[in-house]
Amino acid sequence: MRVLRIIPTVDPAYGGPLHSMNAISEEMARSGWENEVVTLDPPNSQWLAQNPVPATGVGPGRGSVGYTSRLGQWISDNAHRFDAAVVHGVWHWASVGGGRGCRRSGLPYVLYTHGMLDPYFRQIKPFKHWIKQAFWGTQGPVLQHAHRVLFTAQQEAEAARGGFIGPKYREAVVAYGASTPPKSDPSARIASFQAKLKLTADQRYFLFLSRIHPKKGVDVLIEAFRRSAAADFGLHLVIAGPDPDDMIPELRRLAQTAGLTGRVHFVGPLAGEEKWAAFEGAEAFTLITHQENFGVVLAEALAAGTPVIATRRTNIHIELSKTGAAIICDDTSASAGQAIATFLALTEDKLAEMRRAARAGYEKRFTIRAAAQDLMAVLQEAKDTLR
Template sequence: MKILHLLSTVDPRAGGPIEGVLQSGISMQTMGHEIEVVSLDAPDAPWLASFPLRLHALGPARGFYGLTPKLVPWLKEHATRFDAVIVNGLWQYHGYGTWKALRDSSVPYYVFPHGMLDPWFKRTYPLKHLKKSLYWPWAEYRVLRDARRVLFTTQEERLLARESFKLYRANEEVVAFGTRPPPADSTALREAFLAKFPQLAGKRTILFLGRIHEKKGCDLLLKAFANVRDIDTNAHLVMAGPDDGEFAANLRTLAKELGIETRMTWTGMLSGDLKWGAFRTSDVFALPSHQENFGIAVAEALGSRLPVLISDKVNIWREVKEDGAGIVTTDTVEGAADALSTWLRMDTAAVEAMREQAFKTFMQRFHVDAMSKDLVRVLRETAGPRGGRTDALRLKRQAG
C-alpha cells in the first residue's frame, strides 16, 4: 500500500504522535509498503534533515493554528498517488485542510486523534474549550464525521472521546499502537549515559521521561518523591525532557522548597543512545499523568524491562495492571507516593519478576510490528473502491 501521513510538525519535541508515525512508518516500509509524510514545517526547519521517511514540508505555517496555503493544492494534486491518507492529531490546519481537499475525493482519509479529545482538557482549560466549542461544528466535527475511520489506540480513548462535545459523529475503530524495541547493547548504552551523568552511578534511579508539562503530573511526582525519599537514601529522581519553559522553572523552585534538589537530576531532552541509556540505567519508570492517550515512553520503558509506575489516567493502565507489569494508582500526590513506596519496599524476587513481565507485556501488546499489521488490516478492509461515496457524504452532511 501507499500511505500518506499528515502531521503539524515532525519536531521530536512535540512528543508521541511524531514518534508513532516514525516507528510505524519504518516498520511498514520493511513490510513492503510505501510511506510518505506531509508536515506544516518550514522547509529549512533544523529537525527535517534527520527525519528518515520521505517528507514534504509545506510550511512555513502561519500562527499557532498552522495555516498553510500550500496544503490543499498539494493534496488535490498528489493524493491520488496514495491508497490512504492519515491525519495525526487535531486542532491544527492539517486536519481541516485534508477535509477540504479530500471530502469528495475517491481517496479515503483517516484520523488519529492521539488523545486530543480527552475531556481532561475540557475540565482543566475551560476557556480554551469554549473557544474550541465555537470552532468545533465548522471544522473538527466535519473532519471526524467524514473520515473513513477515526482511529483510537485504546478502548479507553474511544470512550473518553465521546464526552468532550455534544455534537459528535465518527466511524470509530480501535487499532493497536506501539513502538520499536530498544537497541540490544544495553551495556554500551548504560556506559554512554553514565559518562554524561556520572552522578547517577550506583543510584536507584526513578525515571520520568517526557515533556515537562502540567498534564504529566510532574509536580505530583516531585511532592511524592519528597514524601518517600527516606525509604531508600540511594533513590534518585531523574527528570528527562525539554525543561526550558516556565512550568519547568517552577518545578525547580518546588524541588528546592521540598529539599530534594540534591536528590534529583534534570537532563534536558534525551534522544538516541542517551534516551535508551536512561531507560537501561534506571530502576523504574514513573508517569503520574493527569491525561495520557497512550504513552510511547511507557511502552519504551516496558520494552527496556523497566516496570512502570503510572496513574489510571494513562490509557493503557488496564493492560499494565492486568499483566502485573507495573503499579497503577490515582493521579494524586498520595497515589504517586503509594506507588513509589510500594516499589522501593519490594523484595528482589518481586522486582525481577515484574521486570520480566514488563518485557513480556511489551512484546505481546505494544511492539510496533503489531501496530503496523493492525493498521494495514484496517486500511485494507476499509480503503477499497467506494462507489457513490460523494452522494453518501452529501447526505451525511445534510443530516448534520
C-alpha cells in the same frame, strides 16, 4: 501501497505521535508499504531532512491553528501518488486542511485523535472547551468523513463519545506501540548515561521521560519522591524531555524546597541510544500524569524491561496492570508516594519478576508490529471501500 501521513510537525519535541508514526511507518515498509509525510513545517526546517520517513514542509501557517492554503494545494497536486492517508490529531490545520484536501482529491483517509478528545481538557479549561465546540463546526466534518477515527484504547474511545455537539464519526480501536532498544549489550550505554549524571554504580534512579507540561504531573512526582524516597540518599530522580513551557526553573525550586538538591536531575531531551540507556538503567519509569492517552513512553519502558509507576489517568492503565509490571496509583502526591514506597519495599526476586513481566507485557500488547498490522488493515479497508 503508498500512504500519506499528515502531521503538524516532524520536530522531535512533538513527542509520542511523531515517534510512533515513524516507527510504525518503518515497520510497514517491511511489508512493502511506502509512507511519506507532509507537515506545516517551513520547507527549510532542519527536521524535515532528519526525519527517517521522507517529509515535505508546506508551512509555516498563520494563527493558532497554523492555517495555510498550501497544504490543501499540495495534497491536490500529489494525491494521485497515494492510495490512502493518515491524519494525525485534531485542533490544528494539518488536521482540518489535511482532511479537506483528502476529501476534495478523493483520497480516503483515517484520523488518529491522539487523545485530543479526552474530557480531561474540558474539565480543566471549560472556557477553552466552548471555543473548541465553536471550532467543531470546522473540525467535526473532518472526523465525519474519515473512513475511521482511530483510538488506541477502548477507554479513550468511550470517553470521547458525546464530547461535542455536531457531526458524528465511525470509530475503531487499533493497537498502538513502541519500538525496542538496540539489540547490542546495554551495559556500555547505561554506564555512559550514569557517568553523564555523575552517578556511581551503587546509586539508582527513577525516570520521567516525556514532554514537561503541567498535565504530566512532574511537580506531583517530585513531591511524591520527597514523601517516600527522601531518606534513601542513594536514590535519584531523572527528569528528561523538552520544556516548551519553561517549567524547569520552578521545578528546580520545588526540588530544592523539598530538600532534594543534587538528587533531581534535569537532562533535557534524550534520543537514540541515550534514551534507551535512560530506560534500561532506571529502577522504574514514573509517569504521574493527570491525563494520558496511550503514553508511548510507557510502552518503551516495558520494551526496555523496566517496571512502571503510572496513574489511572492513563487510558491504558488497565492494560498496564495486566502485564504484572506496573503499579497504578491516583494522580496525587499521597497516592504516588505510596506507589513509590510499595515499589521500594519489593524484594529482589519480585523486582526481577517485574522486569521479566515488563518485556513479556510489551511483546503481548504493545509491539510496533501489531500497531502496523492494525493500521494497514484499516487503510486497506479504506482503499477497497472507495472502489
